[in-house]
Amino acid sequence: MIKKGLTSLAVFFLYLISLLPFWLLYLIADFLYVIMYYVTGYRRGVVQQNLKNSFPEKNAEELHAIEKKYYHYLADLFVETIKSITISKTEMEKRMYLTNLEVINGYFAQNRSIIAVVGHYGNWEWGALRTGTMTHHRRVIIYKPLNNKTSDQLFKRMREKFGATLIPMKSTLRKMAELKSELSLSVFASDQTPVREEAHYFTPFLNQPTAVFLGIEKIATLFNSVVVFADIRRVKRGYYECTFVPLVEEPKQTKQYEITQAHVQYLEKVIKEEPAYWLWSHRRWKFKPEGN
Known part of the structure; x- marks a missing residue:
């Protein structure tokens, strides 16, 4: 998500975000999860098809639980990657x-x-x-x-x-x-x-x-x-x-x-x-x- 089409201004903005403490970054991640999963549905079709094909033995409820946990983690991964810019x-x-x-x-x-x-x-x-x-x-x-x-x-x-x-x-x-x-x-x-x-x-x-x-x-x-x-x-x-x-x-x-x-x-x-x-x-x- 971070990797596509960044401008110099966007890079500067990411640098500023990377200076935030982890606790605040994870609050941002919690908000980002809601946006990705419920509002924009970021690649949910791709995720659901990949999970269904990879785990044919799992039922719909099990696959849905993995899907939601994945999006929570994807949001964390997003802010952790930003933090990498300035992490010591x-x-x-x-x-x-x-x-x-x-x-x-x-x-x-x-x-x-x-x-x-x-x-x-x-x-x-x-x-x-x-x-x-x-x-x-x-x-x-x-x-x-x-x-x-x-x-x-x-x-x-x-x-x-x-x-x-x-x-x-x-x-x-x-x-x-x-x-x-x-x-x-x-x-x-x-x-x-x-x-x-x-x-x-x-x-x-x-x-x-x-x-x-x-x-x-x-x-x-x-x-x-x-x-x-x-x-x-x-x-x-x-x-x-x-x-x-x-x-x-x-x-x-x-x-x-x-x-x-x-x-x-x-x-x-x-x-x-x-x-x-x-x-x-x-x-x-x-x-x-x-x-x-």
Whole structure:
């Protein structure tokens, strides 16, 4: 919602809002929930269809409960993202707690670079921000540039504020090759939707054939990087925990699509355990494999 069509004046206004204390921001979020859910019905059709297709075993009452909880959370996510503009390193470390940083440090001690896979689950923006504070080694975030230059510049500054390096998706291979002599922690989103021309691989995900990027698997195999899943869970309003779950330690020894299946299945597991915190308003299933 924040990312589209921002003007310089709008960015300045968001900066001012980001200075507000959390308690006031969450009052704004409560009001925003009412607007999104009851007044404008922001993408409710998309959310309802996604939930219905993903959980055919749930009844209408159960799906409605997830839907409402999702919109409450989406409003919180909106104000938390704005807060990211001015949040301090100390505050970020307090609100995104790393439960097992020793896993990351252990791989670095073995002279291994790491790919941390995230989904659009929990506060992934804070998760990416937190990587900038957790190690002195190179931190890389793979991202999709926004069409609106003002919006893109805002998010780029925000994501790099604690020392991470942003790499556009289309430049990933070239940039990662340039950095191969350095130990690095690279953050990849696992659930972006490919454009139709790049949808070469489909796999079952939430009861639907789903197009998945193969970039994580290709990069991990090429550079022999350890693959972990950054499992971000909401503890309470405004507080999260991130646990690094090892998925693949020897990517060169894996079969084709094994790494992709590993991170897709783990994200599915997380979503099924607590559905409300995934990005249901995203049009994840824009198209199906040929013949379906």
